[in-house]
Amino acid sequence: MEQSKKLSSVFMNHALANPLVLPAGVMDVSHGSMLFAVENGAGMVTMKSCTLEPRSGHPGPVVCEIEGAMINAMGLCNPGIDRGLEEIATFKKFSDVPVIASVFATNVSDFLKLTQSVNDSSADFIELNLSCPNVSSEFGTPLSASSEMVAEIVRAVKSESKLPVFAKLSPNTHDVIGIAREAEAAGADALVLINTVGPGMVIDIDARRPVISAKFGGISGPAVKPIAVKLVYQVSGAVQVPVIGMGGITSGRDVIEMLMAGASLAGVGTAIYYRGIDVFAKINAEIEEFLEMNGIESVTDIKRIEC
Ligand SMILES: Cc1cc2nc3c(=O)[nH]c(=O)nc-3n(C[C@H](O)[C@H](O)[C@H](O)COP(=O)(O)O)c2cc1C
Numbered sequence: 001m002e003q004s005k006k007l008s009s010v011f012m013n014h015a016l017a018n019p020l021v022l023p024a025g026v027m028d029v030s031h032g033s034m035l036f037a038v039e040n041g042a043g044m045v046t047m048k049s050c051t052l053e054p055r056s057g058h059p060g061p062v063v064c065e066i067e068g069a070m071i072n073a074m075g076l077c078n079p080g081i082d083r084g085l086e087e088i089a090t091f092k093k094f095s096d097v098p099v100i101a102s103v104f105a106t107n108v109s110d111f112l113k114l115t116q117s118v119n120d121s122s123a124d125f126i127e128l129n130l131s132c133p134n135v136s137s138e139f140g141t142p143l144s145a146s147s148e149m150v151a152e153i154v155r156a157v158k159s160e161s162k163l164p165v166f167a168k169l170s171p172n173t174h175d176v177i178g179i180a181r182e183a184e185a186a187g188a189d190a191l192v193l194i195n196t197v198g199p200g201m202v203i204d205i206d207a208r209r210p211v212i213s214a215k216f217g218g219i220s221g222p223a224v225k226p227i228a229v230k231l232v233y234q235v236s237g238a239v240q241v242p243v244i245g246m247g248g249i250t251s252g253r254d255v256i257e258m259l260m261a262g263a264s265l266a267g268v269g270t271a272i273y274y275r276g277i278d279v280f281a282k283i284n285a286e287i288e289e290f291l292e293m294n295g296i297e298s299v300t301d302i303k304r305i306e307c
Pocket of ligand 1: 129194246271
């Protein structure tokens with residue numbers, strides 16, 4: 001896809017056509033769906049979070065739309081790390097767009113096994129999903145509620161990983177900034193935030209039962225954007241490593257806002273549901289329009305506001 005130089009950047013030694021990232025778990029469980037996002041304008045993609053073994057996830061319904069947001073409890077359905085990395089290898093036969101391998105585990109030892117697998121793959125980055133809120137009935141509180149656990153896992157993975165390590169953090173804890181600092185001190189090369197908010201609950205009052213089979217689910221989409229912007233602003237002011245900002249980004253102006261909060265790149269997930277898979281191309285055009293109207297040469301000139 002032909003894209004303007006105004007949108008390009010270099011992120012950790014990788015040339016990116018634009019600052020838009022397909023985040024973990026949204027339309028990315030196969031090489032075909034990741035390629036589809038790239039064909040439609042994504043600058044970088046993330047593979048669905050993979051566990052050591054395949055998981056079928058929760059029974060349906062797993063997702064529903066509410067006003068201004070989506071709620072989901074997929075239950076980490078994924079094909080397992082071996083198959084997930086095969087999908088990345090196939091993707092790489094068709095595209096040189098950087099890929100983040102997202103991994104999920106509940107303890108250090110499993111995170112290390114996942115890291116060893118990712119080391120031998122064609123992924124460009126490893127992302128530690130420390131923040132899934134949808135599996136707490138099985139696994140308890142998300143790891144990123146504990147700064148000690150975050151530090152321990154990041155330090156262990158960093159010592160084993162051949163790839164740059166990203167830590168994906170949860171918004172659902174009172175000390176996101178402290179946890180972000182711990183992750184950086186433990187060696188994280190970049191931070192990714194936010195994962196979904198909540199969990200929340202939606203009740204079908206006619207059926208008198210929760211809409212989501214798992215009862216509770218993580219909230220994403222436009223309603224969570226102010227939370228994401230605030231946390232990215234605070235965290236990017238507290239750490240030196242790059243922050244990939246996401247949560248409710250739906251338009252070019254939302255991306256600019258996230259960059260002004262201090263993000264280096266912007267994830268676009270739930271917006272695919274609202275605007276279609278070509279949301280990436282649409283948002284890129286909107287960013288360009290903003291740059292043009294404001295006489296800004298490059299998207300990389302948009303910096304964190306000081307306030
Ligand atoms: C259906 C769905 C599945 C998701 N699965 C994952 C996942 O496997 N791993 C992860 O780290 N985040 C997962 N997320 C969170 C997203 O990557 C992202 O952090 C969040 O949705 C906020 O961005 P958005 O509002 O643009 O969707 C999922 C989100 C949705 C909506």
